[in-house]
Amino acid sequence: MVSLQKYFLEGVCIKRKLGILGIGSLMALLSHAASASCTYSIDSEWAAGFTASINIKNDTSTAINGWSVNWQYSTNRMSSGWNANFSGTNPYSATNLNWNGSIAPGQTVSFGIQGEKNGGSAERPTVSGTGCSGVTSSTQSSVASSVVSSAVRSSVAASSAARSSSSAAVSSVASNACPSQVQNAFQSYAPKIPVAVQAEDFDPAGYSDSSTTNEGGAYRTDTAVDVKSISGGYAVGWMTNGEWLEYTIFVESEGDYDVTIRSGAVGDGRTLKISQCNNTLIESFSVPNVSTWGEFKTWSAGKIHLEAGYQKIRVTVGSTDYLDLDWIYIGNYTGTIDPKSSSSSSTSSSSSRSSSATCASTYTNPLMWEDLSDSEVIRVGDAYYYTASTFHHSPGAPVLRSYDLVNWEYISHSVPALDFDSSYNLNGSRSYVNGIWASSLQYRESNKTFYWMGCMHNKGGGYVFTSTSPEGPWTKNSSQACYYDMGLLVDKDSDKMYVAWGNNSINVAELSSDGLREVRRQEVFKTPSSISGPLEGSRFYKINGNYYIFMTQYANGEYVARSTSGPFGPYEIRPFAVRLPYAGVGSGGSPHQGGIVQTQNGDWYYIAFNDSYPAGRIPVMAPMTWSNGWPSVTLVNGQWGASYPFPNLPCGAGKVKPRNARDNFTSSTLNHAWEWNHNPDNSKWSTGSGLTLRTATVTSDLYAARNTLTHRIEGPRSVATIELDYSAMQNGDVSGLAAFRDSSAWIGVKKSNGSYRVVTTTGASLDSSWNTNSYGSEAASSSISGGKIWLRVDADVRTTSGAGTARFYYSTNGSSFTQLGGTFTMKRDWPFFLGYRFGIFNYATQSLGGSVRVASFDVTKP
Numbered sequence: 001m002v003s004l005q006k007y008f009l010e011g012v013c014i015k016r017k018l019g020i021l022g023i024g025s026l027m028a029l030l031s032h033a034a035s036a037s038c039t040y041s042i043d044s045e046w047a048a049g050f051t052a053s054i055n056i057k058n059d060t061s062t063a064i065n066g067w068s069v070n071w072q073y074s075t076n077r078m079s080s081g082w083n084a085n086f087s088g089t090n091p092y093s094a095t096n097l098n099w100n101g102s103i104a105p106g107q108t109v110s111f112g113i114q115g116e117k118n119g120g121s122a123e124r125p126t127v128s129g130t131g132c133s134g135v136t137s138s139t140q141s142s143v144a145s146s147v148v149s150s151a152v153r154s155s156v157a158a159s160s161a162a163r164s165s166s167s168a169a170v171s172s173v174a175s176n177a178c179p180s181q182v183q184n185a186f187q188s189y190a191p192k193i194p195v196a197v198q199a200e201d202f203d204p205a206g207y208s209d210s211s212t213t214n215e216g217g218a219y220r221t222d223t224a225v226d227v228k229s230i231s232g233g234y235a236v237g238w239m240t241n242g243e244w245l246e247y248t249i250f251v252e253s254e255g256d257y258d259v260t261i262r263s264g265a266v267g268d269g270r271t272l273k274i275s276q277c278n279n280t281l282i283e284s285f286s287v288p289n290v291s292t293w294g295e296f297k298t299w300s301a302g303k304i305h306l307e308a309g310y311q312k313i314r315v316t317v318g319s320t321d322y323l324d325l326d327w328i329y330i331g332n333y334t335g336t337i338d339p340k341s342s343s344s345s346s347t348s349s350s351s352s353r354s355s356s357a358t359c360a361s362t363y364t365n366p367l368m369w370e371d372l373s374d375s376e377v378i379r380v381g382d383a384y385y386y387t388a389s390t391f392h393h394s395p396g397a398p399v400l401r402s403y404d405l406v407n408w409e410y411i412s413h414s415v416p417a418l419d420f421d422s423s424y425n426l427n428g429s430r431s432y433v434n435g436i437w438a439s440s441l442q443y444r445e446s447n448k449t450f451y452w453m454g455c456m457h458n459k460g461g462g463y464v465f466t467s468t469s470p471e472g473p474w475t476k477n478s479s480q481a482c483y484y485d486m487g488l489l490v491d492k493d494s495d496k497m498y499v500a501w502g503n504n505s506i507n508v509a510e511l512s513s514d515g516l517r518e519v520r521r522q523e524v525f526k527t528p529s530s531i532s533g534p535l536e537g538s539r540f541y542k543i544n545g546n547y548y549i550f551m552t553q554y555a556n557g558e559y560v561a562r563s564t565s566g567p568f569g570p571y572e573i574r575p576f577a578v579r580l581p582y583a584g585v586g587s588g589g590s591p592h593q594g595g596i597v598q599t600q601n602g603d604w605y606y607i608a609f610n611d612s613y614p615a616g617r618i619p620v621m622a623p624m625t626w627s628n629g630w631p632s633v634t635l636v637n638g639q640w641g642a643s644y645p646f647p648n649l650p651c652g653a654g655k656v657k658p659r660n661a662r663d664n665f666t667s668s669t670l671n672h673a674w675e676w677n678h679n680p681d682n683s684k685w686s687t688g689s690g691l692t693l694r695t696a697t698v699t700s701d702l703y704a705a706r707n708t709l710t711h712r713i714e715g716p717r718s719v720a721t722i723e724l725d726y727s728a729m730q731n732g733d734v735s736g737l738a739a740f741r742d743s744s745a746w747i748g749v750k751k752s753n754g755s756y757r758v759v760t761t762t763g764a765s766l767d768s769s770w771n772t773n774s775y776g777s778e779a780a781s782s783s784i785s786g787g788k789i790w791l792r793v794d795a796d797v798r799t800t801s802g803a804g805t806a807r808f809y810y811s812t813n814g815s816s817f818t819q820l821g822g823t824f825t826m827k828r829d830w831p832f833f834l835g836y837r838f839g840i841f842n843y844a845t846q847s848l849g850g851s852v853r854v855a856s857f858d859v860t861k862p
Contacts, residue, residue: 038069041319042122049079050122051382051600054094055110055319057242058103065102067109068095075120084111097448106208108242112381114600192250193257193306194331199236199245200227203312206246215657217667221688228324229664230294235264235326238657244316249330251306259301260333262326264290266654271318274304276311284318293658296326298335306330322654359651363406363621364643365584369715369797370659371616371835372400373609374438376487376539377597384597385470386607386619387414387441387452391834393675393710394418396436397452399470403652405597405605405621410659410672412472414441414452418679419476420460426678426697426706432742432770433832434458438537438593440488444515446495451515453499455482464516477516481509487540487549487595489567498567500524500549504534508549508567524549524569525561531573535559537593542567546629550576552593555611555830560631577633582610583642584620585716585798591620591640596631601648606633614741614804614826615715615797616835660714662858665691670709677708677740677839685709690725691854695733695844702744702764703772705843710740713836716803717796717862720838723814723855724749726756727787732846737791739806740839742766743827745776747791747808747820748841749784751850757781758789760808760821768831779821782810790814794862797826797836804828806836 039055054071058064069084072091084094100109115122191197200219209224216228216237225245228237236245259274259282270287273280281304288297315328372388379385386400386408395413402408415436418424423431439454452465452474462482465474483501490497497511502523509521527535535551542548547563549571557578561571580590594608604624609617623634623644633640659673665687684696684707696706711720722737729735729751736748736759745762764776792809806824809817826836842852 039319040071040124042124049114049116049601050076052113052115052122053110054113055108055241056103057108058105061105063102063104066096067101067103068093070094071125073115073123073125075118076115076123076125077118078113078115104208106244108208108210110241114381192252194329194333195249196327196329197247197249197313198233198327199325200225200234201247202236202245203248206248206312206314208242208244210240210243213669214667215671217671217687218664219666221666221668229662230296230324230326233326235296235324237324239317239323239325240321241317241319244314245325246312246314247328248310248312251308251311254305254307256303256305257330258303258332260298260329260335261287261301262296262298262329263287263323264293264296264326265323266290266293267320267322267651269320270323271320272301272323273316273318274301275314275316281305281313287323293324293654296324298333300333304330359404359406359646359653361646362643363646365582365620365622365641366610366612366618366715367406367607367621368408368619368659369615370618370712371837372398372619372712373617373833374485374537374593375607375609375619376439376441376595377405377605377607378441378443378595379597379599380443380470382600383470385441385443385450387439389438389833390415390436390675391433391457392418392424392431392435392678394424394679395672395675397439397441397454397465398672398675399441401470401656403655404649405599405607405647407651407653407656408659409656411470412467412474412672413675414439414450414465414467414474415454415463416472416474416476418456418460420456420463423459424679425681426704427681430704430770431459431678432703432766433834435460438485440486440499440539442488442490442497444490444495444497445492451488451490451497453483453486453488455484455486455501457484466515481518481521483509485536485538487538489540489542489547491542491567493542498540500538500540502538503536506535506538506549506551506561508540508569510567522568524563525571525573527553528573531559532556539595541596544629547571548631550596553578555589555592557590557592558594558606558608562629564629574630576631577606577608577640580633580635581639582620583636583639584610585642591622594619596624599647599649603648604631605647606631611830612715612797612799612835613828613830614836615713615799617833618715618835660718660859660861662856664856665689665854673711675710677710678706680707680709689853690856691840692851693735693840693842693854694851695730695842695848698844698846698848700775700845701772702738702740702746702775702841702843703766705841708738708740708839708841710837710839711857711859713739713795713797713838714859714861715797717794717798718838719792719794719860719862721790721792721856721858721860722840724789724791725787725853725855726751726789728851728853729756730844730847730850733842733844733850733852735842735852736840737793738839738841739793739795739824739826739836741827741834741836742770742832744839745779745806745808745824746839746841747793747810749789749791749852750781756784758784758791758810758820762821762824766832770832782818782820784810784812786812788812790817792817793838795826795836795838799828 042052087093207225214221216226218229219227219234226237265287271284274282282302374389384402390396396415399412400408401411423429434457437457450467455462464477467474486499486501497515500508504527507523509518537552539550547567549561558576560576561573563569563571589611591608591610596606606624607621612618681696684694686692726749736746738746744764747760759781760779761776762779765774767773790811794807796803796805804826811817
């Protein structure tokens with residue numbers, strides 16, 4: 001008779017279907033299952049509470065299908081969790097969701113917990129009767145304990161016998177218990193030690209990575225390992241908890257060998273482990289700090305004993321996320337060893353994530369000096385998510401992530417394409433300033449789903465996009481209504497979903513149980529006559545039983561309406577942040593229109609935007625407080641502050657990727673900092689070996705040319721440089737780099753009658769109906785040859801006198817640049833809404849068929 005039995009081994013309850021087993025089969029099963037382990041880590045802690053995560057690692061050779069974990073606190077209590085199904089009230093149980101129940105060999109899944117300390121400290125509890133150290137507990141069944149213990153003793157005894165000649169500094173021994181053939185090595189070549197093994201030269205199947213693509217976009221783009229370009233070569237970047245890499249090497253003579261590592265990590269707590277065929281060679285050792293990402297240190301990790309022959313070495317990241325790995329040297333390293341940071345110390349695999357030591361004690365406004373308007377900010381666990389308007393750019397509605405509200409990264413787009421109306425294809429018609437206006441992003445705990453809702457302004461209707469992960473993929477669901485400037489609310493008490501929207505007349509609708517259609521609507525109030533101008537830009541919240549709608553009075557400030565009776569009112573309206581003087585740089589008026597968010601420690605913040613053209617509408621953040629059920633912004637000397645104390649959160653700088661990093665376009669997909677001007681013609685571009693742009697439009701109009709790839713300009717000043725291979729252009733083709741908005745200028749290459757010129761063009765513009773009224777005119781040019789050129793735009797997007805300019809340069813060798821033309825003055829008015837962007841373009845004026853290749857895009861901050 002087959003039954004479903006559970007064995008709790010090293011913290012994990014692994015479900016296996018068992019038949020009638022002899023003792024030999026039972027011993028084999030338990031020994032195998034015992035390699036599955038869990039790690040309980042405290043991720044953040046504050047006066048009253050904490051967040052923690054449990055990582056479940058499959059160290060077996062077969063997949064685990066279904067898992068369950070139990071734990072119990074002494075004084076702490078769990079208040080919420082994510083990435084698992086939870087039950088119980090201390091003890092607690094967590095079981096897998098549909099998407100994370102299967103754990104492949106060597107892989108890790110994790111889930112999170114938020115809890116209250118109840119006057120104590122944050123605990124690291126016993127999990128399933130076993131401490132997370134991986135030591136077999138006496139509370140397990142005697143049969144299991146006996147079998148596991150004997151198996152462990154046998155392994156240790158064999159290892160001890162094999163290392164009779166090793167020194168005391170050697171942690172363990174690699175043997176040929178798991179032989180690796182040379183053909184398993186990268187490029188079928190196993191380097192012979194002593195050698196520096198490059199991190200990016202891992203075995204073809206020798207990795208476990210949490211991402212699905214090479215997000216570094218360099219070198220080995222056919223794998224999921226994040227390889228990025230660095231000075232002089234490549235490194236594996238952003239390595240996180242449980243990720244590992246394997247390398248086949250050849251050892252000519254058995255012996256003890258030094259291990260030297262070159263790596264980079266900002267913040268304490270990063271650890272690495274070196275193993276061979278499940279046999280630990282060097283247990284968890286700490287990785288030294290560097291001051292900024294992109295720097296590396298060379299340091300000694302200890303010794304290992306290796307037998308002769310082919311060996312497969314595994315390097316595994318510990319429980320604290322994010323480090324960059326350059327190389328591992330096995331043998332007598334004769335170069336310079338950097339001293340470890342005095343703050344680094346040996347840590348166990350259950351160490352907490354890095355502290356805020358690498359973040360300043362204050363943050364400054366603007367929060368991000370980029371055009372990211374109409375923000376909605378939410379928190380899920382210890383992560384914060386941010387969405388913004390993108391209008392006619394595709395993909396739309398970017399999702400940014402932060403762990404401290406200050407350091408942000410792009411991770412996805414909620415709207416993969418603007419497939420709502422043919423005008424978004426820029427194929428004979430256009431849709432400038434239409435598309436995605438103020439939209440809304442929320443998370444629903446009951447079905448673990450993110451909801452994005454938006455109204456395609458003027459063209460396209462209303463839609464809901466859903467995803468079980470903020471990184472996507474996102475699924476398009478048609479909506480029955482188009483809600484102008486809406487705010488979505490998930491009522492956590494009833495699990496009902498509502499939306500507030502409107503201009504002047506503010507309405508509330510209740511949505512169906514799936515959140516995809518309307519079942520009831522009602523006007524809840526009109527803008528009072530005492531407020532000059534209509535209210536719009538709704539954000540909808542339920543806080544302490546009351547319903548709040550935050551709205552902007554463009555562009556003077558923010559009002560808030562409160563109902564103590566329910567989502568349909570009645571509402572009382574009060575000023576919240578009206579005509580506040582703003583002391584921050586980039587000032588262009590009063591901060592307004594944004595969202596509020598509560599941190600896991602109970603603090604509240606308001607993220608608005610500031611009209612700051614030519615940069616656009618840039619986010620600013622201030623703390624806020626509550627009194628008698630009404631909110632107010634925390635001011636500094638009567639103004640929205642230029643700076644505030646850093647949020648009482650662990651520093652997240654080491655957990656996010658830079659928003660403006662060099663891009664060599666080696667990945668098969670674009671990173672999410674890029675957006676096209678309208679939908680692209682996907683048959684006319686590709687990445688992998690640079691960005692190839694084949695001409696997609698025959699036109700003399702930059703605003704009518706398809707496949708212009710745009711990138712936000714980060715203030716106060718950014719210098720963008722592209723390396724352009726123009727050797728495959730046809731006569732009449734035009735390609736280059738623009739300062740792109742409704743008044744544009746650019747530097748680029750023109751081919752005519754078989755010859756090439758580098759040209760600066762200024763004065764391309766749109767009229768008030770967004771039709772082209774000027775193609776621009778050449779300001780300067782110079783003949784070129786050779787097939788390759790570097791083009792540069794130096795953009796100063798400050799609002800101050802003398803700023804708001806762009807200058808254009810070129811180089812034929814990549815190092816010596818020549819200015820071409822004069823200084824372009826950027827447009828500063830608001831009706832186009834968007835700020836200036838860098839734009840990479842390629843179009844034909846005679847016939848299709850030509851192409852260019854952009855080898856790199858690089859941004860520097862003078």
